[in-house]
Amino acid sequence: MNKNEGMISCAVGCWLVALLGGVLAAMLLMVLGGWTFMQGVFMGVVVFVVAGALLSWIICKPLPAVGEASVDAAKPEEAPRPAAKSTAPAAAASAATTAEPEIKPSTPLPGEADLAARKGEWKYEAEPKADEKPKAKKAAKKPAAKKKAAEPAAAPGEGTKPETLSAAREGGPDNLKEIKGVGPKLEALLHSMGFYHFDQVAGWGADEVAWVDQNLQGFKGRVSRDDWVAQAKILAEGGETEFSKKVGKGDVY
Incomplete structure (x- = not known):
């Protein structure tokens, strides 16, 4: 069995x-x-x-066979033999002679020649420090800052400042937005400079126009460009322009 x-x-x-x-x-x-x-x-x-x-x-439950048990029991007794110590140099010599030679590929690998030619040429370069990066960014922003200052500054003594009012006359200010080229922001700027009525603008001469053109911050040159004086004369006399009619109808603002 x-x-x-x-x-x-x-x-x-x-x-x-x-x-x-x-x-x-x-x-x-x-x-x-x-x-x-x-x-x-x-x-x-x-x-x-x-x-x-x-x-x-x-x-x-299967038990180990008698032969297996005897082999397992004999395993701990298999200690290194004393004779191995005396024959260690001879064993080392024989191992050296019988060692397998280094295996090298008979066919060159792709890119091996190129890698060997470039060996030693690569050099590590450290990345720029973190504190150096903001300096480069600041240098790049400088040309943009120069472009913003393209608006000409008012020449000192150019033109003559017109007469101004500290406040609008009785009845309130005129609707300066009826002058073509004057929007809500520009009307507020004119009020801050002391100009509230059409007759003020209508009375400007060449020197006054030059002064106002140079002192309208953000709107320089608008007085002469849109001919405010001619429009203001018509509006100050009670007349209307094509533009003032559109403003009165609410088609503009």
């Missing part, structure tokens, strides 16, 4: 014992415990399965 047949017969015997135990357990529970037939059969099946599995695992 070989090893596998012995394990099969052991397992069959264990399950037969478990079956006998399950039948006895079912009968005892039905006779002595007053259980019903179905309850007794269910409990018998449980006992059969559990007992069969435990007995098969405990009793039929």
